[in-house]
Amino acid sequence: MVTVELGFIVAAQVAVAVLLTPVLVGVMRQVRARMEGRVGAGVAQPWRDVRKLLRKEPMRAAGSGPLLSATPLVLVVSSLLVCALVPLVGTPTMRLVPDDLFVVVSVLLVGTVALALLGLESGTAFGGMGSSRHMTIAGLVEPTVLVAVYALSIPVGTSALSAIVAARIDDPASVVSPVSLLAIVALVLVVLAETGRLPVDNPATHLELTMVHEAMVLESAGRDLGWLELGSWLRLTALLGLVVNLLLPWGVATEATAFAVLVGTAAVTAKVLLAGALVAAAEVFLAKVRLFRVPELLAGSFVLAFLAVTASYLVA
Amino acid sequence: MSPVTAGLVAQPVLAVVAVLAAVLPRPRVRSVAAGTAAAALGLSGVVTGLMALLGDRGRLQIPVSLPVQLPLDPLVLAPDRLGGVFMVVAGGVGALAAIYGIGYAHGPAASRTGWTAFVVFLLGMQMVPAAADSVSFLLAWEVMAVGSSVLLLADHTARPQVRSAAVWYAGMTHLSFVLLLAGFAVLASSAGGTSFADPAGTSSAATSTAFVLLVLGFGTKAGLVPMHVWLPRAHPEAPSHVSAAMSAAMVKMGVYGVLLVVVRLLPAGPRWWAVLLLVLGAASALFGILQASVTSDLKRLLAYSTTENVGLMVTAVAVAMLLRDAGQDQVADIAWVAALLLVVSHAAFKTSLFMGAGSVLHGTGERDLDRMGGLGRAMPTTSAVFAVAAVGAAALPVSSGFVAEWTLLQSLIHGDGQVDRLVAVALPVTVAVVALTAGLALLTFVKAYGIAFLARPRSDGAANAHEASVSMRAAMAAGAAGVIALGLAPGPVASALGAAVGAEGIGTVGLLGLDLPAADALLDPVALLLLAAAVAVPVGVVQARLARRRPRRDVDLAWGCGGVRLSPRMQYTATSYAEPLVRVFDDALQPSRDVTVGHAEESRYLVQRVEFHQQLVDVVEERAYTPVVATLERLGTIARRIQNGSIHRYLAFSFGALVVVLLAVTW
Numbered sequence: 001m002v003t004v005e006l007g008f009i010v011a012a013q014v015a016v017a018v019l020l021t022p023v024l025v026g027v028m029r030q031v032r033a034r035m036e037g038r039v040g041a042g043v044a045q046p047w048r049d050v051r052k053l054l055r056k057e058p059m060r061a062a063g064s065g066p067l068l069s070a071t072p073l074v075l076v077v078s079s080l081l082v083c084a085l086v087p088l089v090g091t092p093t094m095r096l097v098p099d100d101l102f103v104v105v106s107v108l109l110v111g112t113v114a115l116a117l118l119g120l121e122s123g124t125a126f127g128g129m130g131s132s133r134h135m136t137i138a139g140l141v142e143p144t145v146l147v148a149v150y151a152l153s154i155p156v157g158t159s160a161l162s163a164i165v166a167a168r169i170d171d172p173a174s175v176v177s178p179v180s181l182l183a184i185v186a187l188v189l190v191v192l193a194e195t196g197r198l199p200v201d202n203p204a205t206h207l208e209l210t211m212v213h214e215a216m217v218l219e220s221a222g223r224d225l226g227w228l229e230l231g232s233w234l235r236l237t238a239l240l241g242l243v244v245n246l247l248l249p250w251g252v253a254t255e256a257t258a259f260a261v262l263v264g265t266a267a268v269t270a271k272v273l274l275a276g277a278l279v280a281a282a283e284v285f286l287a288k289v290r291l292f293r294v295p296e297l298l299a300g301s302f303v304l305a306f307l308a309v310t311a312s313y314l315v316a
Numbered sequence: 317m318s319p320v321t322a323g324l325v326a327q328p329v330l331a332v333v334a335v336l337a338a339v340l341p342r343p344r345v346r347s348v349a350a351g352t353a354a355a356a357l358g359l360s361g362v363v364t365g366l367m368a369l370l371g372d373r374g375r376l377q378i379p380v381s382l383p384v385q386l387p388l389d390p391l392v393l394a395p396d397r398l399g400g401v402f403m404v405v406a407g408g409v410g411a412l413a414a415i416y417g418i419g420y421a422h423g424p425a426a427s428r429t430g431w432t433a434f435v436v437f438l439l440g441m442q443m444v445p446a447a448a449d450s451v452s453f454l455l456a457w458e459v460m461a462v463g464s465s466v467l468l469l470a471d472h473t474a475r476p477q478v479r480s481a482a483v484w485y486a487g488m489t490h491l492s493f494v495l496l497l498a499g500f501a502v503l504a505s506s507a508g509g510t511s512f513a514d515p516a517g518t519s520s521a522a523t524s525t526a527f528v529l530l531v532l533g534f535g536t537k538a539g540l541v542p543m544h545v546w547l548p549r550a551h552p553e554a555p556s557h558v559s560a561a562m563s564a565a566m567v568k569m570g571v572y573g574v575l576l577v578v579v580r581l582l583p584a585g586p587r588w589w590a591v592l593l594l595v596l597g598a599a600s601a602l603f604g605i606l607q608a609s610v611t612s613d614l615k616r617l618l619a620y621s622t623t624e625n626v627g628l629m630v631t632a633v634a635v636a637m638l639l640r641d642a643g644q645d646q647v648a649d650i651a652w653v654a655a656l657l658l659v660v661s662h663a664a665f666k667t668s669l670f671m672g673a674g675s676v677l678h679g680t681g682e683r684d685l686d687r688m689g690g691l692g693r694a695m696p697t698t699s700a701v702f703a704v705a706a707v708g709a710a711a712l713p714v715s716s717g718f719v720a721e722w723t724l725l726q727s728l729i730h731g732d733g734q735v736d737r738l739v740a741v742a743l744p745v746t747v748a749v750v751a752l753t754a755g756l757a758l759l760t761f762v763k764a765y766g767i768a769f770l771a772r773p774r775s776d777g778a779a780n781a782h783e784a785s786v787s788m789r790a791a792m793a794a795g796a797a798g799v800i801a802l803g804l805a806p807g808p809v810a811s812a813l814g815a816a817v818g819a820e821g822i823g824t825v826g827l828l829g830l831d832l833p834a835a836d837a838l839l840d841p842v843a844l845l846l847l848a849a850a851v852a853v854p855v856g857v858v859q860a861r862l863a864r865r866r867p868r869r870d871v872d873l874a875w876g877c878g879g880v881r882l883s884p885r886m887q888y889t890a891t892s893y894a895e896p897l898v899r900v901f902d903d904a905l906q907p908s909r910d911v912t913v914g915h916a917e918e919s920r921y922l923v924q925r926v927e928f929h930q931q932l933v934d935v936v937e938e939r940a941y942t943p944v945v946a947t948l949e950r951l952g953t954i955a956r957r958i959q960n961g962s963i964h965r966y967l968a969f970s971f972g973a974l975v976v977v978l979l980a981v982t983w
Contacts, residue, residue, distance in 0.1 A: 153935020
């Protein structure tokens, strides 16, 4: 019985993530368009794009191999798995698959690696370039992620995300503690780097030489590209959802009842859309930094995460 | 006779059989006969090790009688549980390498000497963890060193670099032996006997001296920075089945030595011992992976990655010591288990990686990643094995490496820093080091796999690649299966390993999952896979329906900014892949670059040709070893003046020596 209910929460999380994701991207693009004085394509445009792409035939250029069609699926499945694990709607988790942060990070990395291999598989200069940059950033982000996780896990004594969020619901004051704030600022920078947002990567660029994410998917078309877009957007939803639930834990379902799940769904939708709009608004005022300045940014966020850990030992 | 004793007797017997199989048959069947017999020797090691690991006690005593006036203790072979783990590792890796060698060994490596040396090497490795006193330990250690040195020299007539690599290896391995001899001597004098069962004395000066000597000696064999210099020379030059055995098993004997010292011989050391090990381990992990990530030689890359992995193992051991010292025994137990999981996991994936690299070398004649590409189509088995092993090396789910690193991280974040300042500083730094190592390992292995096996061939050798022979493929597949099996069933594996270091509270949960109640954490890879399968089903259904409606279409051109750019030389190479990283870690790597731009005759604004040279030298080697070697050479040159070939001068030397002796005696 319990398993059925938990399955219900997991299914709800995956469904919410899949339905919410195109809207989130649409809202972010629309906010940006309006602030830049454009009309914008409307909130539903990303959804129409994905539907169109999935129905189109994929193409394969001479010289590229079989991973061209396999990696998009790996990316989507890994992103969906992250959505299933991260406490977006509710904190109850399955006993055998706890939402351990290290596991979540590794599942995310599976998607990262799939993208990098896709870039190399195409056998072009741009694909390799994007893949190389992407992996350099991913490798340098790793210390910040794990140290920030460490900082968040210290007060709770476990690296399970649901336990961390649940502890924040019980004790809202802990959200504004210096440890928590430092760790969350570090995490936000990480999320921006991992999901290819400004100032690390410009998702709207059309110039191949400045691309990171887009350079890897240049050779993909049709439903391959559709899956890739959906998979990368799902990562954004999951990570953004995680950060807002850490910062504003209210509304997250703590039990597996229909009403709690309904409230949780509404809460996470509102919070993620608001966070997305804020990110988009901030991006209007940001320029992409040079690739070789990105490590400085990441080093900065690492220092914040490290301060969070030492603060939790020495101050608290 | 207990099973372990029978196993200890069986191994030398099987070794003799294997040597006969290497010497007697005709050349055509020699590799098959010797390889099979050596594999049997390895399997006997696995079985004996497993018995010892499960708690069976066996003992083999060999009395020593030499015509000297010294009281010589008998040689005792009696593996404990910890020794059992390493005997399984040595035997398993050795058996796979032997089977692989049947198809791979050719030329000098397949000669009588080559196979005999392999058998001797394997026997030495399997005896090291069985030794129960320092004399038999050092004997087995030297047997192992001699066997591996001969194997390393196999191709010395074909490539002159092999000789230099062998000299470096012989030099470092004897440095290691001298340090160990000194360390065990200090220990024996303080304990009053050579047996490992004798309790060490309480004199802190003597035990600390012994500890430092032993750690440096074992660290040299294990390839810890700054004693790692032989690894990136010896591993690339040895035949690949030998590199696999050296990197995945022999180097582990250094780790076994460190564990032997801190668990069994000197369990209660002062705190700075842990700090020393932590510094050595963290430096090795970071330096190793940084060098690996920027190297383009596939086997050299794997060698540096071994330094990284050994660094992580020693880091785990140091963390366990630190936490044990701080009184957090339950969390320390997790770190001990993490160290052993790292050992077993590295054995599985590094054997497969070296065998995969050997197949690539065999099929293309190339070791340089910059000249590979597109090998996945010509070598599907090698490609699949290398991919699985690379997943293990990059610690991605679901592989042995992932389980090991997850366990290490759990032990790190559950150490309580509030009670102890040193722990409060050491643990976050270690988490950061482990994380950066993991991140760079990810890049390294994406590069190694992606550049070699994906995209288009970058040289003729890569374009005309062929798949490996049956025995090679079988051995590689077995290695890859080990990587996945250890990743899917961490619970039973970790429980057995926990018993080897006396760790409690390591349990099995759910579907062979790993349960760490002390850290309130569990990892069940099978359940995680089932969940992934559950979310994959809808995606698969949609994909299948879409694929039926609209099949894939092949087109000619890839995107080239509107131009036609079809040459495979336009692709990124391993060097260009690592270029951003070289820039980021400019200060640590100190690359020397040389760019020459050639202009067209008509105008200097038209670039005709650009030449780019980049050289990355090992900074540690350049700073620490080059001056020493240069000084030694200078001294050698000076010493040569003493000998000028004149008989008169030598007679004068003899006379002088006689006078000095007489003076010294009559003084």
